Amino acid sequence: xxVASRTVFDFIRPSGATAPVETELIYQSDDPFAVTMKxxxxxxxxxxxxxxDLLIEGMTTSSGLGDVRLRPHSGRTLxxxxxxxxxxxxxxxxxxxxxxxxxxxxxxxPPGSEQFDADAFLATVLQ
Numbered sequence: 001x002x003v004a005s006r007t008v009f010d011f012i013r014p015s016g017a018t019a020p021v022e023t024e025l026i027y028q029s030d031d032p033f034a035v036t037m038k039x040x041x042x043x044x045x046x047x048x049x050x051x052x053d054l055l056i057e058g059m060t061t062s063s064g065l066g067d068v069r070l071r072p073h074s075g076r077t078l079x080x081x082x083x084x085x086x087x088x089x090x091x092x093x094x095x096x097x098x099x100x101x102x103x104x105x106x107x108x109x110p111p112g113s114e115q116f117d118a119d120a121f122l123a124t125v126l127q
Contacts, residue, residue, distance in 0.1 A: 032114035
């Protein structure tokens with residue numbers, strides 16, 4: 001089972017100007033700790049996978065120490081930073097949009113009930 005939502009994030013250019021980027025948020029119960037974000041821009045898609053816990057924590061305080069960072073910006077917006085070896089990509093997104101998506105994921109797989117089948121994962125990876 002899965003939860004999916006399409007929305008628009010504001011890409012923040014180095015100049016401070018913004019550009020809308022269509023974004024898909026995807027959560028699948030067979031990978032209960034992860035959220036996939038697909039960013040559609042210029043005819044291509046960039047896919048990032050991040051922890052569901054990082055996202056819920058980032059709604060109230062700065063979270064993430066690695067490639068994905070999320071922090072509150074104002075009562076209505078969050079700032080998402082995606083760090084690669086080449087650059088940092090920054091988005092602003094509505095707090096309410098992420099809250100609704102995460103609430104739907106928690107209805108599907110409540111916090112603390114996540115289970116991960118390591119044997120199935122390893123069988124897939126080692127094929």
